[in-house]
Amino acid sequence: MVVKRIEELISAKTIPASGRLTSGGWTFGEGSGYDVVVESGQEAVLLIADNANLGDLNIDVARGATLRILNIIHDHSAMNIAVAVAEDAQCMMTQVVVSASDTRVVASLMERGARFELGGVFVLTDDDQASVTVDVNHIASDCQSHTSVKGVAAGKSHGSFSGLVYVAPDAQRTDSVQSSRNITMGEAHIETLPQLEIYADDVKCSHGATVGQMDSDAILYMRQRGLSLADAKRLQIEGFVDDVVLHSVIAGSEEVLAELLAEKLNRL
Amino acid sequence: MLKVENLHATVGDKEILKGINLTVKAGEVHAIMGPNGSGKSTLASVLAGNEKFTVTEGKVEFEGENLLDLNIEERSRKGLFLGFQYPVEIPGVTMANFMKLAVNEQRKSRGLEPLTAGEYLKLMKEKSAIVELDSKLTSRAVNEGFSGGEKKKNEIFQMAMLNPKLAILDETDSGLDIDALRIVATGVTRLKTPENATVVITHYQRLLDYIVPDYVHVLYKGRIIYTGDKTLALKLEKEGYDWLINDYKEE
Numbered sequence: 001m002v003v004k005r006i007e008e009l010i011s012a013k014t015i016p017a018s019g020r021l022t023s024g025g026w027t028f029g030e031g032s033g034y035d036v037v038v039e040s041g042q043e044a045v046l047l048i049a050d051n052a053n054l055g056d057l058n059i060d061v062a063r064g065a066t067l068r069i070l071n072i073i074h075d076h077s078a079m080n081i082a083v084a085v086a087e088d089a090q091c092m093m094t095q096v097v098v099s100a101s102d103t104r105v106v107a108s109l110m111e112r113g114a115r116f117e118l119g120g121v122f123v124l125t126d127d128d129q130a131s132v133t134v135d136v137n138h139i140a141s142d143c144q145s146h147t148s149v150k151g152v153a154a155g156k157s158h159g160s161f162s163g164l165v166y167v168a169p170d171a172q173r174t175d176s177v178q179s180s181r182n183i184t185m186g187e188a189h190i191e192t193l194p195q196l197e198i199y200a201d202d203v204k205c206s207h208g209a210t211v212g213q214m215d216s217d218a219i220l221y222m223r224q225r226g227l228s229l230a231d232a233k234r235l236q237i238e239g240f241v242d243d244v245v246l247h248s249v250i251a252g253s254e255e256v257l258a259e260l261l262a263e264k265l266n267r268l
Numbered sequence: 269m270l271k272v273e274n275l276h277a278t279v280g281d282k283e284i285l286k287g288i289n290l291t292v293k294a295g296e297v298h299a300i301m302g303p304n305g306s307g308k309s310t311l312a313s314v315l316a317g318n319e320k321f322t323v324t325e326g327k328v329e330f331e332g333e334n335l336l337d338l339n340i341e342e343r344s345r346k347g348l349f350l351g352f353q354y355p356v357e358i359p360g361v362t363m364a365n366f367m368k369l370a371v372n373e374q375r376k377s378r379g380l381e382p383l384t385a386g387e388y389l390k391l392m393k394e395k396s397a398i399v400e401l402d403s404k405l406t407s408r409a410v411n412e413g414f415s416g417g418e419k420k421k422n423e424i425f426q427m428a429m430l431n432p433k434l435a436i437l438d439e440t441d442s443g444l445d446i447d448a449l450r451i452v453a454t455g456v457t458r459l460k461t462p463e464n465a466t467v468v469i470t471h472y473q474r475l476l477d478y479i480v481p482d483y484v485h486v487l488y489k490g491r492i493i494y495t496g497d498k499t500l501a502l503k504l505e506k507e508g509y510d511w512l513i514n515d516y517k518e519e
Contacts, residue, residue, distance in 0.1 A: 221356040221410075224316055225370035225426060226344040226377070235369065239360025239409070 038065040038089075045250060048072065048081075056080045061089040063111070068249040069093040071103070074260065078102040085143075087111035092249040095120035095149075096257055097130055098264040104133040109143035109171075120149040121244040123237075124157035124188065125267040135164040136178075138171040138200075147178045150244060152237055153188035154268045160191040165207065169199040178207040183214060183240060185233075185268065234265055269294050269465050270315075270335075270434055275326035277314045284310045286490035287326070292434065295462040299476055299501060300469045302487035303509050308469045309353060311487065312438040316350040317343045331433065345377035347433030351423040351440050358410040363422070364392065366410050367429050374430055395428035399455040417448035424455040435459075436467045441475040453478030473505035486512055 038044045040062040048057070049072045057079065061067045063086045071081070076099055083091050085107065095118060097103060107116040122130055136145040145165065153159045161180045182190040192209040214236055222232035238261070245257045270292040277285040284307045292298055302308055314321045315328065317340035328335040335343060358366070371391070372382040383391065396403055399421040411419050420440055427435050437456065441449055456466060456479050468479055476484075476498060484500040485492045486509065494500070494512050504512075 215356070215358075217356045218358045220318060220340065221352065221358070222366065222370075223339075223341040224344055224350050224352075225366070225430065226341055226373040227369055228341055228373070231369060231373075235361050235366065236358065239358060242360045 036060070038062060038067045040064055042066075044068070046070070047250070048079075049074070057082070059083045059091070061085045061091050063087045063089055065089045067091045070248065070250045070253060071095040072257075072260070073097040073101045073103055074099050076100050079104070081105045083107045083116070085109050085111075085114035085116055087140075088113035090115040091117070093118040093120075094244065094248045094250070094253075094257075095132075096244070096260065097122035097124075097132060098260060099130070100124075100128045101130045103131070104135075106135045106137070107145065108137040108139055109145065110139050112140045112142040114140065114143045116143075116145045116147075117249075118147045118149070119244050119247050119249075120147075121241045121261070122149070122151050122159055122161075123241065123261060123264045124151075124153045124155075124159050125264065126155045126157060128153075128155075128157040128159075130157075131160040131162070133162045134178075136166070136176065138165070138167045138174045138176065138203075140168075141170060141172045141174070141200075143171065144175045145177070148244075149180050150241055151180070151182035151190050151192075152185075152241065152268075153182070153190050154185040155188060156186070157188045159189070160193070161209075162193045162195075163207075164195045164197065165205060167196075167198040167200050167203050167205065171200045172202045174200060174203040174205065176203070176205045178205075180207075180209040181240075182209075182211040183237065184211060185214065233268065237265055237268065238262070269331060270467075271327075271329040272315075273327045273329075275311075275314070275328060276324045277310060277321045278324055279310070279321050283324070284321070284490055285314060288487075288490070288492060290485065290492060292465050292467060294433075294465055296465050296483070297460070297479060297481045298465075298467045299479075299481035299484045299498075300467060300487055300492075301471070301484060301501065301504060303513075306487045307490045308487050309438055310490075312350055312436045312467075312469055315343075315436060316340060316348065341373070344430075344432075345374055349427050349430055349432035349435040351420075351427060351435065351437035353438040353440075353442060355411045355414075355419040355423055357412045357414075359412055361410050363406040363408060363410050367392070367406070367426065370426070371429055391429065396425055398428050398458055399424045400451050401425045416443040417445065417452075420444055420448065420452050421455070424452055424459075428455070428459055431459075432464065434465050434467070436469070438469045439471065440468070441470055441472060449475065450478065473501045476501045488513060 036059045038061045041064045043066045046069045085091050122132055124130055134147050149161050151159050163178050165176050165178055167174045180192040180194055184190050190211050194207045194209045219232045245254050248254050272288050272290040275285050275288040300308055401421050481498050484496050486494040
């Protein structure tokens with residue numbers, strides 16, 4: 001239902017599986033499997049929502065092009081997304097995971113000036129098991145990457161985040177930020193495995209990872225104002241994941257994403 | 269309104285309140301003073317229903333009900349408000365959203381319909397004026413990045429929004445400069461009616477220049493050891509607590 005609405009929202013700009021965006025527009029049916037090419041200087045939006053059997057997706061973002069990807073994982077699925085970003089091109093991604101799944105994103109910044117951003121969230125309940133991997137390869141110099149993934153796990157769910165930032169010997173002046181912040185409740189677990197592998201010497205790389213419980217002082221504060229325990233928890237978690245929604249790479253998708261998350265948060 | 273009898277409370281295995289007796293009637297202002305570590309904040313927390321503390325003995329009646337039977341949010345909905353000494357920051361939750369939920373919970377428990385968006389905005393505007401709270405703050409996350417003064421004003425703003433029967437203000441004056449103190453204290457005074465009551469916990473007499481108490485209690489080692497009128501606060505400011513504590517030791 002929610003996904004339908006997102007599709008309607010951006011249908012004009014959406015390709016279902018594979019295609020090539022040139023100055024003449026999208027063409028489909030070329031290439032093998034799920035390959036997407038955004039040609040030089042083009043701007044494209046890609047929605048991945050009906051993803052039960054997506055498998056592998058290979059994306060090339062050519063010189064100076066911009067690709068925005070909204071990846072919504074609401075059904076059991078496993079997928080690999082590989083993005084190669086060329087000179088002065090950029091790929092921005094919002095990823096929302098609300099079901100058991102295995103998602104792997106590998107972004108390679110192939111030429112100088114390339115940029116990759118990913119803002120992601122996973123919310124797991126009941127006995128969901130999900131893993132999210134985001135690997136960023138800085139192959140060329142003067143590239144930027146920013147990865148932020150938030151995780152919430154409740155019930156008996158289990159989540160994991162794994163993120164590698166690799167900086168090749170020639171990738172001088174790399175600027176990279178990676179963060180993994182997580183909240184667990186009840187018997188749920190989240191593992192986070194951030195990794196840095198740096199072979200260049202002039203780089204700026206930061207990473208941080210936390211796994212914590214809900215803030216009991218904040219819950220107490222809200223209850224003192226009359227909110228029930230359940231409402232206070234829900235409000236806090238909404239506040240935690242909200243910035244991912246607010247910074248969605250597709251303008252206008254915020255409301256539906258918020259609904260999708262709210263539906264899931266009701267199961268906490 | 270509030271009747272506390274022989275209240276004992278512990279945190280872990282440490283007894284902090286050792287037999288508090290306190291009666292507060294509608295229309296009254298009570299000040300609770302006392303040296304550090306005497307149990308003032310614990311008393312506020314226990315009355316509010318903070319589950320970190322265990323009540324081991326005694327009775328608390330609020331508006332004819334057994335307060336100790338109610339959980340923290342039920343106490344709030346009955347009209348008990350706690351102004352926090354250290355207001356909590358809640359990232360990602362806007363003041364406006366938070367207060368809307370809170371106000372409507374309170375209304376629901378009194379059998380009233382939720383406020384419409386228009387009514388709510390009007391209420392916020394009216395109440396934020398009482399404490400000269402910058403209206404921009406209500407669109408920001410709860411207390412996040414607020415200055416010390418803004419946090420305390422925000423407590424009184426919430427008090428104004430919720431219109432409680434009994435407000436317990438836990439060191440609302442701590443960390444305030446003189447202007448913020450005046451604004452906060454004036455706000456509290458403006459919210460005073462013959463139907464509500466206020467318990468002010470403070471270290472300093474200066475707050476009581478603005479919020480004139482009917483009674484001043486001195487809390488020491490978990491008991492109220494002395495009760496006087498507003499002149500007691502002045503005497504304590506000048507002479508400290510030693511004369512009282514010495515008296516108490518001799519008992």
